[in-house]
Amino acid sequence: MSETAPSAGNDSPHPLAERLWQAEMAALDLYVLYLGERLGLYRELSSGGPATSAELAERAGIAERYAREWLEHQAVAGFLDVENPWAAAGERRYSLPDDHVEVLVDRDDLWFSAHKAIDIVRAARRLPELVEAFRTGGGIPPLPWEPEGRADFNRPRFVNLLGKVWLPSIPEVHERLSGDPPARLADIACGTGWSSIAMAQAYPRITVNGFDLDVAAVERATRNARQAGVADRVTFRAADAADPGFSGRYDLATIFEALHDMSRPVEALRAARSLLDDGGWVLVADELVGEEFAVPAGDRERENYGWSVVSCLPDAMGDPQTAATGAVLRPATMRAYSLEAGFGDVQVLPIETEYWRFYRLIP
Numbered sequence: 175m176s177e178t179a180p181s182a183g184n185d186s187p188h189p190l191a192e193r194l195w196q197a198e199m200a201a202l203d204l205y206v207l208y209l210g211e212r213l214g215l216y217r218e219l220s221s222g223g224p225a226t227s228a229e230l231a232e233r234a235g236i237a238e239r240y241a242r243e244w245l246e247h248q249a250v251a252g253f254l255d256v257e258n259p260w261a262a263a264g265e266r267r268y269s270l271p272d273d274h275v276e277v278l279v280d281r282d283d284l285w286f287s288a289h290k291a292i293d294i295v296r297a298a299r300r301l302p303e304l305v306e307a308f309r310t311g312g313g314i315p316p317l318p319w320e321p322e323g324r325a326d327f328n329r330p331r332f333v334n335l336l337g338k339v340w341l342p343s344i345p346e347v348h349e350r351l352s353g354d355p356p357a358r359l360a361d362i363a364c365g366t367g368w369s370s371i372a373m374a375q376a377y378p379r380i381t382v383n384g385f386d387l388d389v390a391a392v393e394r395a396t397r398n399a400r401q402a403g404v405a406d407r408v409t410f411r412a413a414d415a416a417d418p419g420f421s422g423r424y425d426l427a428t429i430f431e432a433l434h435d436m437s438r439p440v441e442a443l444r445a446a447r448s449l450l451d452d453g454g455w456v457l458v459a460d461e462l463v464g465e466e467f468a469v470p471a472g473d474r475e476r477e478n479y480g481w482s483v484v485s486c487l488p489d490a491m492g493d494p495q496t497a498a499t500g501a502v503l504r505p506a507t508m509r510a511y512s513l514e515a516g517f518g519d520v521q522v523l524p525i526e527t528e529y530w531r532f533y534r535l536i537p
Contacts, residue, residue: 201294206247207278208291212322215244216270216278216288224257224269238264253278281326282333289325296322297484304488313492319390324366328431332368336430337376340525340532347457347534350425351377357425360385360449362415362442363432367395367408373428374404383420384410416445424449427456431530433511434460434503435486437493443515447537456517456535460503462527474529478502508533 187195210216218233219225225233227242234241245268248254253274257267276283296317303314342348351357356379361370364384374382386392392412399408413420415427427446436442446456461478464471482501490496499507505522512520512535523532 203251203253204291204294206244206251207253207288208295208322209244210248210253210278211288211291215241219254219268219270220275220279224267226267227264230268282330284330284334286330289327292322292325293327296324297481300488301484304484307488307491311491313490313496314488315492316489324391326366326368328365329368332372332430335527336369336372340527341373341376343525344457344523344532344534347426347455351380354379356380358423358451359383360415360420360424360427360446362427362429362446363436364395364410365391365432367391367398367410369428369430370395370408370410371399371402371404374399374408375402380407382408383424384408385413385415385420386410387412387414414445415449416441418448421448422451425451425454427454429456429458431459431461433458433508434499434501435489436499437490437496439497439499439511440514443512443517443535447516447535450537454537458508458533458535459530460508460533461501462529462531463502463504465505475502505531505533 213234213236215230215234215236218230222233227245228238230236230245231238231241242263245254245256245266246263249256249259249268254268255271257269259266270278276285278286278288280286299317300314307314341351351359351373357377359370359373359380359382361367361373361382361384364370364386365388367384370382370384374380384392384395386395389412392410395410396405399405399410427449429442429446433439433442443456443458450456463475463478478501486501487498490498490500497511509520512533517535517537519536521534521536523534525532
């Protein structure tokens with residue numbers, strides 16, 4: 175157990191020590207949230223209603239003593255309500271507040287954030303290897319999907335915004351996706367497929383081919399497309415989009431929040447350009463970071479740098495020819511990569527988001 179740092183004779187704690195204490199509590203909140211997400215405890219409370227520790231344990235298939243400690247932490251931390259805090263421990267009834275459902279349960283809601291606990295735990299698994307990578311300059315091996323699988327952290331953005339707000343705001347793209355002949359899209363680094371699915375749902379005439387090198391991601395994407403009812407127009411391949419067999423076939427190629435993770439981004443952009451039919455474009459969305467390095471910086475910049483250090487940069491460092499981009503992909507770097515890949519023009523699109531910047535690359 176840890177407490178805030180001593181004041182060393184001063185009534186006020188050291189500001190940095192206080193900040194780290196707050197960070198410790200936040201990390202512990204995420205670890206406990208991870209357990210609730212993995213064990214389905216939030217979903218049980220949402221669907222089944224308030225519960226005592228014994229009732230939740232029975233419904234979720236866990237031990238009562240663990241359920242009790244988890245529930246008490248969640249009430250103290252403000253994630254859950256407790257109806258009768260004065261009652262004996264086994265008689266207290268806990269509930270999930272209605273306005274917490276969108277954050278902790280509804281995976282399609284833009285406020286859904288339970289995935290953050292999965293992301294943090296998965297990142298922590300590789301920290302010992304990352305220590306050695308810092309010394310050698312190499313990369314670290316990718317994590318297997320199990321035990322928890324990879325979180326679909328961009329799913330709400332794709333489902334709610336991609337086809338309903340962002341693409342319709344680009345007149346030329348919207349017109350082509352709505353018109354004849356039916357447009358063909360290539361979704362590069364499609365992951366578990368939610369971007370491809372969202373585009374197909376918004377534009378019922380198009381066909382989408384998703385490409386990703388991760389076989390497990392492609393398998394899940396295929397299941398997601400089937401469950402979403404678009405498998406007749408959306409297919410996925412565990413293949414390299416640079417394969418000559420795909421050249422010249424698409425009206426639009428997309429790369430959503432993936433270019434900065436690629437060890438060879440220029441080659442990836444060159445491959446995307448090769449996919450285009452006459453008159454086609456490439457649409458890239460990547461992190462909304464500052465135009466240049468500056469201190470102080472905002473929270474979004476700080477978050478991107480954090481993920482860059484522990485995940486994005488190490489993932490790319492295993493390739494001897496890596497560009498070593500990291501998550502902080504600034505517009506000048508994006509333009510340089512695009513021009514080197516053979517594009518004639520790079521446009522920053524006037525799409526307002528809190529996290530991504532959109533680029534249209536014109537051959």
